[in-house]
Amino acid sequence: MNRTVETPAPAGTSPAPARKKRRKVVVALVLVAALGGSGALAAMRPWEHHGTASPQPPVSHGTVAVQKGSLSTGIQVGGALSYNTPTPVIASGHGTITALPAVGAVVKAGAKLYEVDGRPVVLLTGDRPMWRDLGPDISDGPDVEQLKRNLIKLGHADGLGLTADQKFTPATVTAVKRWQKALGEKQTGTVTLGSVVMLPQAAVRVQQLGAQLGSALGSTAVMTVSGTDLVATVQPADNQLSQFKPNGRVTVKLADGSTIDGRIRSLVRGGSGDGGDNGSDGSGGADKTTVTIALDHQRQAKQAGPSSVTVTVVGETVSDALIVPVTALLALDGGGYGVQVVSGTTTRLVRIQLGLVADAKAQITGDVRAGAQVVIPK
Structure with a gap:
């Protein structure tokens, strides 16, 4: 919307040259949404006059102080x-659940997660579940490597020269027996299917129980654990x-x-x-x-x-910036923006440079200082 404000020349004088004609001011109110969107709203301010003082705005408009601070988009x-990482725990093998942890309990690798037929089922760290007994006569495989990594990390292979490969060596048998002794179990040197639970986490938190004491093992989850x-x-x-x-x-x-x-x-x-x-x-x-x-x-x-x-x-993000509401911005004829600054009982239009716009606020630079009052619609 355009509005030209003309001021009559005093009596007895000739009209001013064309180059001194009053310049038009296009008054536009630009409203930029704070988060993910923008729009424009044109509004007329009849008191505006580019480059000259004018009376205080009518009561339909108010003023706000120019702030100094930080502004950021986002x-x-x-x-x-x-x-x-909620993870269901599916039990292997057969038997009856004889002990369960409390919801919220934290169990670390190497400790008992639950109990079947009075024997502990131990949490170990691994990406794949066990699918067979692990002992001296089994073939090589990644499940053996996974077991050996746990034995080494838990300290049961100290001094044995055990390496995390896929072979179940005599040193592996010794490390398993040490581990079984620490658990108070019979030292067989063989890890039976269902006696351990392999999960990727080094420690888990019991989130929910899916079985009750006395339940027989089945295909449903004994519990759900998380990190x-x-x-x-x-x-x-x-x-x-x-x-x-x-x-x-x-x-x-x-x-x-x-x-x-x-x-x-x-x-x-x-x-x-x-x-x-x-x-x-x-x-x-x-x-x-x-x-x-x-x-x-x-x-x-x-x-x-x-x-x-x-x-x-x-x-x-910008810091130490002059900030005004976007409703204070005026789109000027010929391009650019300005703000109407209150000076005593008059206002003056000040051209500004527009910076970052966020959260319905705009960063400005120009002949404006922090604390100055600028015009905004009520």
Whole structure:
């Protein structure tokens, strides 16, 4: 919308040359949405006059002080804080469950996870489950290598010269017997199927029990375990995914109002990712991408516990900047922007350079100082 403000020449004088004609001011109100969107709204301010003083704006408009501070772009997405990598534990072999851990218990590799027929089932670290007994007469295989890595790490192979290869050697038999002695079990030198549970984590947290004492072993999960670290998970909209970059840094706001920095660890399409069974909106996330965020400070996260969180992905940031609401910006005829600065009982139009725009605020530079009052619509 254009408006030309003409001032009549005093009596007895000739009209001013064309080069001195009053210049037009196009007054446009540009409103930029804070998060993921923009728009423009044109508005007329009848008191404006480029380069000259004019009366205070009418009561339909107000003023706001120019602020000095920091401004950053980014997006915010709601999510959840939960223990990562839920994993069902399926028991091998036959027997009756005679002991189970408490929900919330943390079990480390080498310790008893549960008990069958009065004998411990021990947690060991490995990517593949056991499928056979492991003893002196078996063929070579990656399951032997996996067992030997655990024996070495737990200290039962000290002084034996044991290497993590796929052969079940006499030194392996000795290491197994040492381990069985430490458990209070009969020292056979053979690890029977069902006596250990192989999971990728070096320690797990019992999240949920799926069996009861006295139950017979079957194909259902004895329990569900998770990692011992809390992670944040979010399911951003498709048009927000470009902001979530692998290993990118984010800020997580906890339910108690505190914040923790984090790192984007994974993006999984069409599933719940590492963090839990459901999406942050309870929909299950079948067609969404779940972003899992590793947190920098576990102690602080665990004080808050599993709960809702808000994840902020920070983009470009400026500091020590002059900041005004975007509603104070005026699009000038011929290009560029200005702001209407209040000076006593008058206002003056000041051309400015526009910088970063975020959160309905804009960074400006020009003949404006912090604390100055600028005109905005009420």
